[in-house]
Amino acid sequence: MKIFKTYLFLGFGLIGGSIARAIRSTQPDARISAWTRHRESIEPALNDGTLSSIAESLISDVDKADVIFLCAPTGSNILNLKTIAPLVKNTTLITDVGSVKGDIQAAADELGISDHFLGGHPMTGRETTGYASSDAQILENAYYLLTPSKETLQEYTDAMTELVKRIKSIPLLASPDEHDYATAAISHVPHLIAAALVNTVKNADNEDFFMKTIAAGGFKDITRIASSDPAMWESICRSNTGNIRTMLKRYTDELNRIDSILEKGEFDQINTLFKESGEYRGGMSERRTSAIPRRNILFVDIPDEAGEIAMVATLLASNAISIKNIGIIHNREMAEGALGIAFYDDESMKAAIPVLQKHNYKVIQ
DSSP, rough: OOOEEEEEEEEEHHHHHHHHHHHHHHHHEEEEEOOOOOGGGGHHHHHTOOSSSSSSSSSSTTTGGGGEESSHHHHHHHHHHHHHHHGGGSSSEEOOOSSSSSHHHHHHHTOOOOOGGGEEOOOOOOOSSGGOOOGGGGGTOOOEEEEOOTTHHHHHHHHHHHHHHHHEEEEEEEHHHHHHHHHIIIIIIHHHHHHHHHHHHHHHHOOTTTTHHOOOOOHHHGGGGGSOOOHHHHHHHHSHHHHHHHHHHHHHHHHHHHHHHHTTTHHHHHHHHHHHHHHHHEEEEOOOSSSSSSSSEEEOOOOOOOTTHHHHHHHHTTTOOOEEEEEEEETTTTOOOOOEEEEEEHHHHHHHHHHHTTTTTTTEO
């Protein structure tokens, strides 16, 4: 199996930095370099030993790398790919970390490098960005989607799958089209719906902001993601327009069906609606999270070490705090921690926060 020894990151923020840290921890002798437009932002990575060197330019190290990670925003990744393609050896794997795969795969196809291009999407994140926020731990037990095309050589898929496992993520394979259709449904459209719901309430509110004042509970839960990075979501919508529109159409069809039910007074169908949705949602593993967070849940960053979950559970129990469920979160794109803890009520959840923080656990609500 192909073994990577030399890595180059083009773009080096939260995700790129976290991947590099994870590689360094599992492969101490690896050669890791990176390039960004602002060199000073990644000099700390050179000082702390994550990077072996900083590339002088976008193209200066591309002919030396076994694998190149494209870690800039989606549009910039495509431009960078077009710039480096003529200089990259055909024995070098090129991958990316973006949340949309169709556009960059099309660019790889057009450039004639599909055999050694393999799209990637680590489903993790944090509420802060940049190398300073990077941490190998955010990759632990997180899904890492790999999207080989029909032309991608199997040796690269195999090698990248092993790398993902080595940095303690969970590899899942999908085609670029499957990936973009699925992420439109579970991530992209929910973000748009949350933003639209907030704006609907804002435009319906009175001059005293009565609705804003009393908004809490369920409304705040399902609209938290409306506060996401506007520039990032503009880029995602540009790149995945077709799939997003398809899923939006299905969603608006469902809303129109509900409106028709209300108009006709067929309220028994509302009962059926909630039963069906509840059954489907209830079948989702508690070890996953959706774009819309559950209530009375805390997310906690923990290292992937034996006994950590038991330690957290014991710590809460010793403080007379009961938990409803506990499990690893594999999709952490919404910046949740690695561990999700569900509580029976809001009071128990609030009581757990200082207990966990006192023992140096990072808690995300």
